[in-house]
Amino acid sequence: AMNKRIAVLAGDGIGPEVMEQALRVLAAVEQRFGVTFKTDAADVGGAALDNHGTALPRETVDLCRESDAILFGSVGGPKWEHLPPEEQPERGALLPLRKTFGLFANLRPAIVFPQLVHASPLREDLLEGGLDVVVVRELTGGIYFGTPKGREGDKAFDTLVYHRSEIERIARVAFEAARSRNKRVTSIDKANVLTSMVLWREVVTEVARDYPDVELTHMYVDNAAMQLVREPRQFDVILAGNMFGDILSDEAAMLTGSLGMLPSASLAEGSFGLYEPSGGSAPDIAGKGVANPIAQILSAAMMLKYSFGLDQACQAIFDAVAAVLDEGYRTGDIARPGDTLIGTDEMGRRIAEKV
Amino acid sequence: AMNKRIAVLAGDGIGPEVMEQALRVLAAVEQRFGVTFKTDAADVGGAALDNHGTALPRETVDLCRESDAILFGSVGGPKWEHLPPEEQPERGALLPLRKTFGLFANLRPAIVFPQLVHASPLREDLLEGGLDVVVVRELTGGIYFGTPKGREGDKAFDTLVYHRSEIERIARVAFEAARSRNKRVTSIDKANVLTSMVLWREVVTEVARDYPDVELTHMYVDNAAMQLVREPRQFDVILAGNMFGDILSDEAAMLTGSLGMLPSASLAEGSFGLYEPSGGSAPDIAGKGVANPIAQILSAAMMLKYSFGLDQACQAIFDAVAAVLDEGYRTGDIARPGDTLIGTDEMGRRIAEKV
Numbered sequence: 001a002m003n004k005r006i007a008v009l010a011g012d013g014i015g016p017e018v019m020e021q022a023l024r025v026l027a028a029v030e031q032r033f034g035v036t037f038k039t040d041a042a043d044v045g046g047a048a049l050d051n052h053g054t055a056l057p058r059e060t061v062d063l064c065r066e067s068d069a070i071l072f073g074s075v076g077g078p079k080w081e082h083l084p085p086e087e088q089p090e091r092g093a094l095l096p097l098r099k100t101f102g103l104f105a106n107l108r109p110a111i112v113f114p115q116l117v118h119a120s121p122l123r124e125d126l127l128e129g130g131l132d133v134v135v136v137r138e139l140t141g142g143i144y145f146g147t148p149k150g151r152e153g154d155k156a157f158d159t160l161v162y163h164r165s166e167i168e169r170i171a172r173v174a175f176e177a178a179r180s181r182n183k184r185v186t187s188i189d190k191a192n193v194l195t196s197m198v199l200w201r202e203v204v205t206e207v208a209r210d211y212p213d214v215e216l217t218h219m220y221v222d223n224a225a226m227q228l229v230r231e232p233r234q235f236d237v238i239l240a241g242n243m244f245g246d247i248l249s250d251e252a253a254m255l256t257g258s259l260g261m262l263p264s265a266s267l268a269e270g271s272f273g274l275y276e277p278s279g280g281s282a283p284d285i286a287g288k289g290v291a292n293p294i295a296q297i298l299s300a301a302m303m304l305k306y307s308f309g310l311d312q313a314c315q316a317i318f319d320a321v322a323a324v325l326d327e328g329y330r331t332g333d334i335a336r337p338g339d340t341l342i343g344t345d346e347m348g349r350r351i352a353e354k355v
Numbered sequence: 356a357m358n359k360r361i362a363v364l365a366g367d368g369i370g371p372e373v374m375e376q377a378l379r380v381l382a383a384v385e386q387r388f389g390v391t392f393k394t395d396a397a398d399v400g401g402a403a404l405d406n407h408g409t410a411l412p413r414e415t416v417d418l419c420r421e422s423d424a425i426l427f428g429s430v431g432g433p434k435w436e437h438l439p440p441e442e443q444p445e446r447g448a449l450l451p452l453r454k455t456f457g458l459f460a461n462l463r464p465a466i467v468f469p470q471l472v473h474a475s476p477l478r479e480d481l482l483e484g485g486l487d488v489v490v491v492r493e494l495t496g497g498i499y500f501g502t503p504k505g506r507e508g509d510k511a512f513d514t515l516v517y518h519r520s521e522i523e524r525i526a527r528v529a530f531e532a533a534r535s536r537n538k539r540v541t542s543i544d545k546a547n548v549l550t551s552m553v554l555w556r557e558v559v560t561e562v563a564r565d566y567p568d569v570e571l572t573h574m575y576v577d578n579a580a581m582q583l584v585r586e587p588r589q590f591d592v593i594l595a596g597n598m599f600g601d602i603l604s605d606e607a608a609m610l611t612g613s614l615g616m617l618p619s620a621s622l623a624e625g626s627f628g629l630y631e632p633s634g635g636s637a638p639d640i641a642g643k644g645v646a647n648p649i650a651q652i653l654s655a656a657m658m659l660k661y662s663f664g665l666d667q668a669c670q671a672i673f674d675a676v677a678a679v680l681d682e683g684y685r686t687g688d689i690a691r692p693g694d695t696l697i698g699t700d701e702m703g704r705r706i707a708e709k710v
């Protein structure tokens with residue numbers, strides 16, 4: 001029987017309380033699917049800064065290295081906002097984790113469950129029947145890590161650099177994803193201005209030849225920022241570099257109006273990956289038992305699929321979430337009059353029961 | 356009496372027909388305000404590619420140099436899309452114009468006239484009472500023009516570089532704009548990842564000390580892309596570098612739902628500037644007499660204010676547009692049942708008459 005080791009990094013804010021619910025749902029998966037998970041917790045983010053003086057302690061990295069996947073909560077909060085930007089919990093934990101573990105492929109679904117169309121800031125007619133877009137973002141290259149990067153007198157600079165091989169492997173992730181979806185990839189670039197993006201367009205076009213069943217469109221990033229707002233359902237898979245993907249995945253997430261619902265996966269070559277909610281640590285509601293645990297629970301579901309190959313178990317969790325929504329249960333962030341308002345714990349329990 | 360010279364670059368697609376209406380409104384301004392404008396036309400964009408083999412012929416640059424301002428239409432279309440991205444009409448005309456004339460400050464208002472709230476893709480409650488945001492974008496620096504930029508083997512790269520003085524002068528434009536508006540500046544950066552953006556944040560913070568009456572907030576670009584969708588009215592002046600400003604100004608423009616209404620100004624030090632609609636050349640409707648000329652007309656209005664100091668004449672045009680909208684007249688792009696649908700020519704005539 002399958003026996004997987006999971007590094008559990010709950011982090012700050014609502015991280016610990018929503019993580020508890022994700023672990024509860026994983027326990028239900030163990031029972032139903034006859035698998036076992038060994039979970040080990042470690043400090044990360046602000047909690048780690050407080051306890052170890054760094055957002056990503058060596059012990060935490062070691063634990064991740066011994067594990068088959070990382071289930072990540074969320075990090076950051078007002079307590080650490082006085083620190084220089086590069087030492088803050090988010091930056092200080094996420095960037096080194098991505099680089100250390102080669103997590104080059106970030107998958108961020110922007111899903112509007114049909115039950116939650118009203119939560120979107122968009123007019124309802126633009127989302128009729130829901131929305132299902134995934135942003136595939138390159139996560140270990142581009143201007144985030146390019147060198148040289150620094151200061152010289154009164155100037156400061158960063159380098160946006162892409163190697164053909166980096167573009168190729170992230171493009172393949174996007175085309176593979178499109179194959180199991182609606183077979184459309186929109187590749188984002190700024191080839192009219194940036195040399196690196198001319199190469200991006202070239203390589204993506206080459207990779208597309210191996211996927212004749214998938215339709216490829218190229219779109220400038222500024223136009224994409226418009227089109228997402230104008231007609232989000234025109235997209236299936238959005239493929240983008242690190243910086244453009246950062247911006248567009250957040251824009252797409254907000255279009256759903258329910259950040260508390262959105263999971264994400266950051267994948268290495270092979271089966272290792274880090275899974276985390278798209279939203280933040282929400283310090284304002286932390287500890288009150290009202291946070292929506294669904295993003296964390298669906299992040300665990302993505303882990304089952306992408307790192308452990310348990311596609312059925314993943315689907316079972318998504319179905320369980322939909323079933324609980326169908327019954328009218330909502331946490332505060334997605335509730336409206338007439339819904340049954342429940343807390344973090346009850347939402348987790350109900351989903352676990354359905355699994 | 357004032358006598359100004361205007362280089363008129365109508366360009367492609369709907370450019371010529373909406374430009375005709377802007378010139379008509381300028382003629383009305385001449386009459387009412389006792390000023391004279393000398394207008395000279397020159398080729399630009401696709402039309403220039405066809406006639407001179409380049410999107411920005413020397414003659415056109417020379418004319419602009421002898422003029423007090425450039426009134427620009429729009430460029431581009433399917434006919435020239437087979438060209439390499441860097442030779443295409445938009446890229447080939449706009450970037451050299453910006454650099455040659457030092458047009459470092461791009462002002463792009465995202466205005467929702469209260470009469471047109473329904474055109475927005477956002478829920479009406481998010482725009483109650485309209486929207487009035489302006490994006491102040493740095494236009495001659497950053498990753499657009501930074502060097503080195505090129506290819507080396509299987510790699511391609513661009514450089515994002517900012518000099519303290521470039522940040523300072525664009526920040527001053529933003530703070531000055533805020534002073535005559537709602538006294539809030541949101542400065543966009545990615546200081547948690549980019550060294551150039553750490554400098555950006557530093558310099559903007561310094562400049563803010565000279566404007567104690569203006570409230571400054573710093574916001575990461577990914578968060579800004581979200582906040583624009585979530586609650587656009589939280590913004591007054593958005594200050595951003597070239598690339599981030601490109602993306603966010605387009606996103607903000609689309610939130611209004613009426614691109615055909617939005618003007619823009621690109622200013623040099625001193626009084627020279629280029630004025631153009633925010634939307635594109637709309638080749639699909641070109642030549643049909645149905646295009647909305649308001650963006651072009653309001654671009655001329657911005658020229659009167661920023662290059663000629665004719666604030667009253669600028670205001671007269673904005674008022675004329677509002678009056679015509681109040682009477683229920685609409686071009687197709689902003690019409691809905693019950694409105695009086697009119698064409699490009701009639702819209703221009705009615706606005707000119709009100710002036």
Ligand SMILES: CC(C)[C@H](C(=O)O)[C@@H](O)C(=O)O
Nearest residue numbers: 090091094095246547548577
């Ligand atoms: C915290 C920050 C460094 C990070 C990024 O920009 O990648 C975050 O915005 C994200 O998208 O995960």
Ligand SMILES: CC(C)[C@H](C(=O)O)[C@@H](O)C(=O)O
Nearest residue numbers: 192193222445446449450601
């Ligand atoms: C055409 C292109 C080079 C240009 C830009 O990126 O600046 C355009 O998108 C704009 O915003 O004016």
